[in-house]
Amino acid sequence: MYDTPTLSVHPGPEVISGEKVTFYCRLDTATSMFLLLKEGRSSRVQRRYGKVQAEFPLGPVTTAHRGTYRCFGSYNNHAWSFPSEPVKLLVTGDIENTSLAPEDPTFPDRWDTYLLTTETGLQKDHALWDHTAQNLLRMGLAFLVLVALVWFLVEDWFSRRRTRERASRASTWEGRRRLNTKTL
Known part of the structure; x- marks a missing residue:
């Protein structure tokens, strides 16, 4: 039902401490x-724009950034894509910049939001408006269909009623006519 995003890292999965790294999460569905x-504890959140792809710049990296990464795409606030295949980032060397490092990496099996959540602010508002407009349009069309059905039912009812009244009048008129011709 949902697509699986592709996660890649540039310049590559093996970097030297101090280099800048960018993760690219791509999902063919907008x-x-x-x-x-x-894997590990969560850290700060940064917002980015992206429809089919998001860039997650990271760096300069330290050995604390080593680990396995995955990405997800969100279709709306309640529906997420499947996770991407894991990408393992290997950082060699040891520069003492741990401002982005997890403080207590005691939960290696736990997946937390790590660095970056990218959310299109204007695009999100536009998408929300889009859904609202689409829903209003659908509701309006449904209302018009309902009104048309009620109109057809009322028209049919009046048509049958008129037919019955005409038949009743015709039979009454025919009966009077017969009576008049018999009495004469």
């Missing part, structure tokens, strides 16, 4: 939000 997850 979305408004992407989520990058890393």
